[in-house]
Amino acid sequence: xxxxxxxxxxxxxxxxxxGKGELVALDDVTMEVDENEFITIVGxxxxxxxxxxxxxxxxxxxxxxxxxxxxHAISGPGLDRGMVFQSYSLFPWxxxxxxxxxxxxKKPMSRRKRLEIAExxxxxxxxxxxENSYPSQLxxxxxxxxxxxxxxxxxxxxxxxxxxFGALDAQTRGLMQELLLxxxxxxxxxxxxxxxxxxxxxxxxDRVYVMTARPGRIKAELPITLPRPRDYEMQTAPEFxxxxxxxxxxxxxxxxxTIAREERL
Amino acid sequence: xxxxxxxxxxxxxxxxxxxxxxxxCFILAxxxxxxxxxxxxxxxxxxxxxVLAAAQREAGDGTLWGDMLASSYRIGLGFLASTVLAIxxxxxxxxxxxxxxxxEPPIDLIRYMPAxxxxxxxxxxxxxxxxxxxxxxxxxxxxxxxxxxxxNVKNVPRNLVNVAYTFGLKPWEVLTRVILPxxxxxxxxxxxxxxxxxxxxxVVCELVAADQGLGSRIMxxxxxxxxxxxxLGVLVIGLLGITIDYLFKFLYARLxxxxxxxAA
Numbered sequence: 001x002x003x004x005x006x007x008x009x010x011x012x013x014x015x016x017x018x019g020k021g022e023l024v025a026l027d028d029v030t031m032e033v034d035e036n037e038f039i040t041i042v043g044x045x046x047x048x049x050x051x052x053x054x055x056x057x058x059x060x061x062x063x064x065x066x067x068x069x070x071x072h073a074i075s076g077p078g079l080d081r082g083m084v085f086q087s088y089s090l091f092p093w094x095x096x097x098x099x100x101x102x103x104x105x106k107k108p109m110s111r112r113k114r115l116e117i118a119e120x121x122x123x124x125x126x127x128x129x130x131e132n133s134y135p136s137q138l139x140x141x142x143x144x145x146x147x148x149x150x151x152x153x154x155x156x157x158x159x160x161x162x163x164x165f166g167a168l169d170a171q172t173r174g175l176m177q178e179l180l181l182x183x184x185x186x187x188x189x190x191x192x193x194x195x196x197x198x199x200x201x202x203x204x205x206d207r208v209y210v211m212t213a214r215p216g217r218i219k220a221e222l223p224i225t226l227p228r229p230r231d232y233e234m235q236t237a238p239e240f241x242x243x244x245x246x247x248x249x250x251x252x253x254x255x256x257x258t259i260a261r262e263e264r265l
Numbered sequence: 266x267x268x269x270x271x272x273x274x275x276x277x278x279x280x281x282x283x284x285x286x287x288x289x290c291f292i293l294a295x296x297x298x299x300x301x302x303x304x305x306x307x308x309x310x311x312x313x314x315x316v317l318a319a320a321q322r323e324a325g326d327g328t329l330w331g332d333m334l335a336s337s338y339r340i341g342l343g344f345l346a347s348t349v350l351a352i353x354x355x356x357x358x359x360x361x362x363x364x365x366x367x368x369e370p371p372i373d374l375i376r377y378m379p380a381x382x383x384x385x386x387x388x389x390x391x392x393x394x395x396x397x398x399x400x401x402x403x404x405x406x407x408x409x410x411x412x413x414x415x416x417n418v419k420n421v422p423r424n425l426v427n428v429a430y431t432f433g434l435k436p437w438e439v440l441t442r443v444i445l446p447x448x449x450x451x452x453x454x455x456x457x458x459x460x461x462x463x464x465x466x467x468v469v470c471e472l473v474a475a476d477q478g479l480g481s482r483i484m485x486x487x488x489x490x491x492x493x494x495x496x497l498g499v500l501v502i503g504l505l506g507i508t509i510d511y512l513f514k515f516l517y518a519r520l521x522x523x524x525x526x527x528a529a
Contacts, residue, residue: 057427089428
């Protein structure tokens with residue numbers, strides 16, 4: 001093992017409920033994320049990938065296994081990790097500016113400094129002029145940009161993203177992916193991204209982990225060697241298509257397994 | 266014309282307002298037609314002018330204002346006592362499973378006992394003064410309110426809570442800075458709805474035993490077969506109720522401007 005791993009998960013297991021209602025969501029997830037890497041986990045719906053991300057965020061306790069960030073065991077949520085959820089995560093009673101400032105609540109700094117940082121991050125995601133808008137006045141894509149700005153504002157060393165563009169239409173999703181890559185290339189932060197969109201995974205990542213159907217396990221690990229900076233046209237390049245074919249085949253195996261299992265029930 | 270009858274479709278604002286005003290005028294017209302023309306016995310259904318005359322009389326000698334004040338005082342106190350307890354207990358039940366386990370069984374049980382059935386009991390226990398009215402209002406309101414508020418609290422999107430944890434907030438801070446403001450619009454709506462029910466309980470109490478108040482005025486007027494005063498009593502209760510309802514709606518719009526949806 002290399003010494004520069006940012007996140008290390010070893011044999012992570014998660015069981016919900018007990019007795020007859022027991023559900024093994026994750027079984028022996030072992031993976032690593034290096035410093036400043038962009039890593040994506042893809043898998044069929046219900047495979048436990050979101051559960052895994054919640055465990056990394058410290059929001060859910062694993063049933064077993066070891067998880068470390070910078071060598072320290074994860075014991076709960078912390079400001080070293082920022083999280084972006086799929087939807088409904090902006091505080092509706094706060095304006096865009098207030099939302100971003102709220103993320104800095106536990107940072108020891110003056111109110112002036114908080115405002116300054118918030119405004120800088122709002123500008124970074126291209127929302128200057130919307131500081132005083134409420135989330136309900138913004139489109140879904142704009143709301144997710146606020147969520148990204150808010151998670152980055154308190155300067156975490158790792159960004160956790162749970163299908164952040166999953167609820168957006170295809171055109172907006174493409175633009176958001178480019179925006180995220182732009183921000184990431186400037187910020188150089190470690191990202192762990194969850195999605196079931198294979199194109200999205202390849203386009204964004206340095207490496208892609210494919211998960212099995214429930215109980216979730218790592219099925220395969222694929223390096224993405226496409227050069228950076230990446231642009232949208234890359235998605236039709238032969239290398240892109242080839243890796244997509246491989247990942248699709250892996251996921252298809254898992255989908256078929258899930259269907260077969262459901263039919264037995 | 267056909268456009269006005271499309272299912273779920275919007276209609277012009279002017280048309281909406283016109284139809285609403287027409288609907289009220291229609292009822293007034295029907296009432297006038299039945300009473301002024303003598304189609305019905307005016308001793309049983311007095312004319313609008315009879316009721317207006319009763320209103321002038323009661324407003325002039327002050328009974329109307331005295332009754333309104335007495336009823337408002339009772340409902341205000343009973344509703345306040347209920348709300349002050351229901352909000353914290355509802356928050357506790359909605360957020361902590363152990364709180365729900367402790368409070369829900371007895372509340373559920375009492376909720377299904379009609380508050381009205383407590384009227385004789387409370388008269389024996391407390392008497393017929395304002396405290397008894399407040400007690401009935403409390404019994405009738407609290408047990409409904411607290412369960413609705415519990416649901417308001419439970420409906421807070423879990424992601425809002427999770428996000429707050431990732432900002433490093435402690436559970437107590439999440440409760441006061443996220444869960445409370447997030448459930449407040451729902452809670453205000455709950456208050457508006459339960460206020461409507463509270464009026465019913467108040468009037469029932471006043472009908473049974475009270476020497477002042479809008480409900481008791483109806484009862485007293487019945488003794489003298491004063492039909493205009495009885496109808497006036499019912500109308501005033503309705504008007505007060507709808508005024509309070511509009512006040513709540515106004516408060517909601519002022520407090521939660523962010524709840525307005527974006528025009529698509």
